[in-house]
Amino acid sequence: MRRLTWALVGAALLGSTGCLEHEETLTVHPDGSLEVSYVIHGDGEDLDQGAAAQPGGAPWAVERTTRAKQDGKLEHVLRARAEFARAAELPACFGDPESALTRSTELTVTPSAEGRVFRFSRAYGAREWAPYAFAERRAFPDEVKALVKQLGEFASFTDEERGLLVRALCAYEQAKVERWAEAALAVVAPGADPGRAALEVQEAIRGEITATVDPAFLARLLADPQEIKEAAKGLEARVHRAAAAAAARALELGPQREQALREELARQRRVFEVSEDLGDEAFVVRLRLPGVVLRHNADEVQGDTLIWRFTGQDLRDRTHRLLATSLDAAK
Numbered sequence: 001m002r003r004l005t006w007a008l009v010g011a012a013l014l015g016s017t018g019c020l021e022h023e024e025t026l027t028v029h030p031d032g033s034l035e036v037s038y039v040i041h042g043d044g045e046d047l048d049q050g051a052a053a054q055p056g057g058a059p060w061a062v063e064r065t066t067r068a069k070q071d072g073k074l075e076h077v078l079r080a081r082a083e084f085a086r087a088a089e090l091p092a093c094f095g096d097p098e099s100a101l102t103r104s105t106e107l108t109v110t111p112s113a114e115g116r117v118f119r120f121s122r123a124y125g126a127r128e129w130a131p132y133a134f135a136e137r138r139a140f141p142d143e144v145k146a147l148v149k150q151l152g153e154f155a156s157f158t159d160e161e162r163g164l165l166v167r168a169l170c171a172y173e174q175a176k177v178e179r180w181a182e183a184a185l186a187v188v189a190p191g192a193d194p195g196r197a198a199l200e201v202q203e204a205i206r207g208e209i210t211a212t213v214d215p216a217f218l219a220r221l222l223a224d225p226q227e228i229k230e231a232a233k234g235l236e237a238r239v240h241r242a243a244a245a246a247a248a249r250a251l252e253l254g255p256q257r258e259q260a261l262r263e264e265l266a267r268q269r270r271v272f273e274v275s276e277d278l279g280d281e282a283f284v285v286r287l288r289l290p291g292v293v294l295r296h297n298a299d300e301v302q303g304d305t306l307i308w309r310f311t312g313q314d315l316r317d318r319t320h321r322l323l324a325t326s327l328d329a330a331k
Helices: 006-013 044-049 130-139 142-149 151-156 159-188 194-212 215-223 227-250 255-278
Strands: 020-028 034-042 061-068 074-084 103-112 115-124 282-288 292-296 300-302 305-311 320-328
Touching: 034 044, 044 074, 130 159, 130 255, 142 159, 159 194, 159 227, 159 255, 194 227, 227 255, 282 320, 305 320
Parallel strands: 020 282
Antiparallel strands: 020 034, 034 074, 061 074, 103 115, 115 320, 282 305, 292 320, 300 305
């Protein structure tokens, strides 16, 4: 399943889902400088409104075009290129450094009796996902998963099936906010007993959902799927406010720390949204090093080019590393 959120349901029912493919090429020159280029292509809405940021601004030269695919659909293509004097100058991320996908790149050039040894290393930061995978399994048993896979046929669902889907989405939303609140409290009130606020937060979230997802709410959704997006925004905002207020009361936090808690709760949400957004995106990284490649963990070698292929799901709960070593015997 892809992006089990209210927003996904609205998008799927209205026919606007897609994914992005990221292609990056790094060419390392003998002096240790690098030329880096990106080609990102896919759905225009994902490119413009996705949570994962793209290259932009200095020193990137960016071009945006569109092209028609074989099925007649329009594909958006973003090309970006930049040069760097050394690997340490490559940006670790695009967008907010506290939530964006991180990619730390290192390149060392060491003289040896045979020539110069180039050691390349890149580490993609692990994206927390296990708690959300657990929450997904709890909220979406097999019968509900089947409904999610048939969202395009939402109009043919019975009222019972639609209600079942909405309640599953509510359960998943509650589990996510509980997780964000727990993580936010660890930052804002380190040392506090998280269990002291857990039940109050849970009850506050459940109360907001129960008060919102009433027969009138369901009736609007069943009549017009477009309502889901707007309804989700309002519900999510109220749930966040209720969770922060409940935690603040339980731990007797003052106004300033409650505001800090709200801000940290929002940040935890952004981190999650980036991980979620990356889940169905594909990555291809190509690397060219001077000399002869001695060792690597690439998936494929084409001539003098090392190629790694992975997806956003490969970045969940683990650091993903690209490694290569070459020897340039040129004098």
